[in-house]
Amino acid sequence: MVRAPFYDKNGVKKGAWSPEEDHKLRSYILRYGHWNWRELPKYAGLKRCGKSCRLRWMNYLRPEVKHGNYTEEEDALIMKLHEEIGNKWSTIAASLPGRTDNEIKNHWHTHLKKRAKRNLTLPDGKEYSSSTSQSEATHNSEGEAESVLIVDTPPNMILESSPWSPATPSSTELSSVCSNTGSISSLNAIGGMEDICLRSLSEIYEAQCSTGDFWSEPFVADNVYNQDSYPSSLENGGFGLPLLFDMNYDDDSVYLLYQSMKGWA
DNA sequence: AAAACGCACAACCGCAACTTT
DNA sequence: TAAAGTTGCGGTTGTGCGTTT
Incomplete structure (x- = not known):
C-alpha cells in the first residue's frame, strides 16, 4: 500500500515508515517539539x-x-465545504477536528467525489444545491436508494459537539507547546496530566537553557529508544525532577503516554 | 487457482506563502 | 527591500490488498 523503503543518492530514507522510526519521531517531538x-x-x-x-x-x-x-x-460537511471553497483541503480540515488535509483529500477522491457527481443532478434533473437541507434520499446510477445527508452545517458545529471541542483542554494546545516552548507559561492553566507534562517541559527547557544545550544537544530519541545506551543524565529524572518524559521509553510506556494524550483531548 | 483489475491511502514532489536575516 | 531559509499546501504517484474474471 505504501512505497517500499529505500535510500536516495544522498542517503536519505524514503518510503514507508517503520515502527522504530515512528517511535523515534514521536518520542523526540513529545519531548522537544518540532522546533525546526x-x-x-x-x-x-x-x-x-x-x-x-x-x-x-x-x-x-x-x-x-x-x-x-x-x-x-x-462527509456532509466535507462535501458542503468543497462545494463552497473547492480544493482548499487545509481549510476544510480546519473544520474537521482530528482530520488532516491529506486524509480528507484522499477521502474525497476515493469516496466523496463520486457521490458529489451523483448528487449534482438529482433524479428529477434538478441541479444539486447545498441549500437543500437535511437528509434526502437519492438514487445512485444503479437505481439503489441511498441516504445522503445534506445539511447546512456551520463549520463549528462538529467542533462544538465533538470530544475534540476547544472547550476541552486539547492536545492541540499541547502540540502548540511543543512547537513553541515560549508559550508554555500561558498554558499552565491546563490541569491534570497535561499540567504535569507542561511543567515538565518547562522545567526541561529552563534547566537546559541555563546550560545552553536545550536545542543543541543531539541525541535523544535515539538513545532513549535504545535502553542500553540510556543517558545517565536522565536516569534519575534528568535534572533531579520527576519528569514525565524521562521515564523509560519502552514501547509500552510511550504507547501509554500516547494513549493518555489522546484521552486528554 | 491465478491473472487482471480497481480501490484505498501513505508518501512524495513542486511550488507558493511566509518568516527571518 | 531583497535574498535565503522554512513551512505548508495541493496534486500526484506507488503499491498492498480485495474483488472480479
Whole structure:
C-alpha cells in the first residue's frame, strides 16, 4: 500500500515508515517539539528529510489525529465545504477536528467525489444545491436508494459537539507547546496530566537553557529508544525532577503516554 | 487457482506563502 | 527591500490488498 523503503543518492530514507522510526519521531517531538523540521531528523536520529518527518507527524503520529471511518456529518460537511471553497483541503480540515488535509483529500477522491457527481443532478434533473437541507434520499446510477445527508452545517458545529471541542483542554494546545516552548507559561492553566507534562517541559527547557544545550544537544530519541545506551543524565529524572518524559521509553510506556494524550483531548 | 483489475491511502514532489536575516 | 531559509499546501504517484474474471 505504501512505497517500499529505500535510500536516495544522498542517503536519505524514503518510503514507508517503520515502527522504530515512528517511535523515534514521536518520542523526540513529545519531548522537544518540532522546533525546526529541517534539523529535527538529525537530532532525532532519523535518516529522513524534515519534510518527510513533518508529513508523518502531521498526518499520522499526532495524538489528536483521528483515523478510521468518517461519519455522515463529516462527509456532509466535507462535501458542503468543497462545494463552497473547492480544493482548499487545509481549510476544510480546519473544520474537521482530528482530520488532516491529506486524509480528507484522499477521502474525497476515493469516496466523496463520486457521490458529489451523483448528487449534482438529482433524479428529477434538478441541479444539486447545498441549500437543500437535511437528509434526502437519492438514487445512485444503479437505481439503489441511498441516504445522503445534506445539511447546512456551520463549520463549528462538529467542533462544538465533538470530544475534540476547544472547550476541552486539547492536545492541540499541547502540540502548540511543543512547537513553541515560549508559550508554555500561558498554558499552565491546563490541569491534570497535561499540567504535569507542561511543567515538565518547562522545567526541561529552563534547566537546559541555563546550560545552553536545550536545542543543541543531539541525541535523544535515539538513545532513549535504545535502553542500553540510556543517558545517565536522565536516569534519575534528568535534572533531579520527576519528569514525565524521562521515564523509560519502552514501547509500552510511550504507547501509554500516547494513549493518555489522546484521552486528554 | 491465478491473472487482471480497481480501490484505498501513505508518501512524495513542486511550488507558493511566509518568516527571518 | 531583497535574498535565503522554512513551512505548508495541493496534486500526484506507488503499491498492498480485495474483488472480479
